[in-house]
Amino acid sequence: MAIIDAVPPDFQPACLLYDYALESLFKGIVVAKDPSMIHDLKLAVPTTHALVALSKEADFSITSTDEDNLDRLTVITTWSGRYPVARDIQKWHGVPLDRAAIFPLSIRSVAEIQELVARIPQEPENLPLATRPSINAGRI
16 A cells, blocks of 8 residues: 555544534424424524524434534534634633644545444435424525
């Protein structure tokens, strides 16, 4: 086997996109399971960005590996994407300036995240909904 001398890829942009996609999916599942969250043409979705909390609220089963990856995705996206500077020193405490060190992604980590995404129901009929909301396209 030959060793290839190359700079490893920067997975930070992928982290940001995976986080945004997973947050949207989990929040979508939460709303789909409780259509009463839709009122006055607005959604009363959870305000957190914490993927582990959102996965639990969506009743989506995660492994300990998933939990570790979701926690790291949340930290890297929160502090490198959404809020590069904290408004509150307590929230900033413990977040290293070297954001890549938080989530030293490898091909294996990306594969683990892709496996998690593959387990999320892709079709609305596969979601355990309380009732199926009807959407009036004319009011959107």
